[in-house]
Amino acid sequence: MIPTNGLIDFHCHLDLYPDHAAAVREADAAGVFTLAVTTTPKAWARNYELTRDTRHVRAALGLHPQLVSSRADEITLWETLLPQSRYVGEVGLDAGPRFYKSLDQQKDVFARVLRACSRTGGKIITVHSVRATKAVLDHIEEHLSHRTNRVVLHWFTGSRSDAARAIDMGCYFSINGTMLNSEKAAALVRSLPVDRMFTETDGPFTEVDGRLSKPIDVARTLHTLAKLLDLAPTSLANAMRDNLRQVLQDTELR
Numbered sequence: 001m002i003p004t005n006g007l008i009d010f011h012c013h014l015d016l017y018p019d020h021a022a023a024v025r026e027a028d029a030a031g032v033f034t035l036a037v038t039t040t041p042k043a044w045a046r047n048y049e050l051t052r053d054t055r056h057v058r059a060a061l062g063l064h065p066q067l068v069s070s071r072a073d074e075i076t077l078w079e080t081l082l083p084q085s086r087y088v089g090e091v092g093l094d095a096g097p098r099f100y101k102s103l104d105q106q107k108d109v110f111a112r113v114l115r116a117c118s119r120t121g122g123k124i125i126t127v128h129s130v131r132a133t134k135a136v137l138d139h140i141e142e143h144l145s146h147r148t149n150r151v152v153l154h155w156f157t158g159s160r161s162d163a164a165r166a167i168d169m170g171c172y173f174s175i176n177g178t179m180l181n182s183e184k185a186a187a188l189v190r191s192l193p194v195d196r197m198f199t200e201t202d203g204p205f206t207e208v209d210g211r212l213s214k215p216i217d218v219a220r221t222l223h224t225l226a227k228l229l230d231l232a233p234t235s236l237a238n239a240m241r242d243n244l245r246q247v248l249q250d251t252e253l254r
């Protein structure tokens with residue numbers, strides 16, 4: 001078995017597993033630093049309650065772009081809750097065929113999210129960008145101004161030039177095992193700087209061996225990624241912990 005202590009799952013929906021509390025306990029016991037993202041601000045209170053006393057799990061305040069068509073009005077609640085959370089997500093844009101209709105509405109909501117983060121500062125923001133990489137980067141450029149905010153692009157599927165632009169803008173990337181199964185995505189991942197990388201599962205939306213993946217599965221992703229980058233898994237794990245320390249330091253409000 002691959003040790004999991006000190007590994008990072010920077011994007012996982014723990015509240016979408018059959019037993020939310022058990023999913024939190026398991027990630028914490030395994031020592032995996034897990035960012036528990038949410039899809040609606042109505043889920044914040046319960047996620048916060050279950051994670052506040054853990055050592056390794058933190059909750060993020062989200063409003064998922066795929067839910068904006070039915071829940072756009074929840075942005076008001078989201079804004080009210082923002083001072084309670086250092087972590088933001090899942091937020092962003094989805095221009096895939098099922099969600100394209102609500103794209104204008106999504107853009108309004110995402111702009112409000114970024115402007116609210118600009119006012120407060122000190123946020124770590126995990127961002128969805130399916131078929132909308134350029135629009136997401138445009139939004140970040142236009143609406144996110146505070147220098148103590150940091151963006152992590154989750155499950156990035158943009159082009160090389162989008163990636164170069166995101167790197168110039170200071171963005172990080174969280175990488176899951178499913179991305180590494182695609183040769184094209186893996187080639188792009190190989191071109192990313194190690195000092196901007198995290199692992200993620202996006203569980204339960206990914207699978208490992210025919211079951212839902214969970215935070216401990218980042219161990220396998222870390223090994224696959226290390227091989228791809230020609231690094232020792234322990235050095236890559238150390239590099240990611242350094243990245244986490246850096247992001248926490250850069251978002252500290254003094």
Ligand code: MN
Nearest residue numbers: 011013090202
């Ligand atoms: Mn997600």
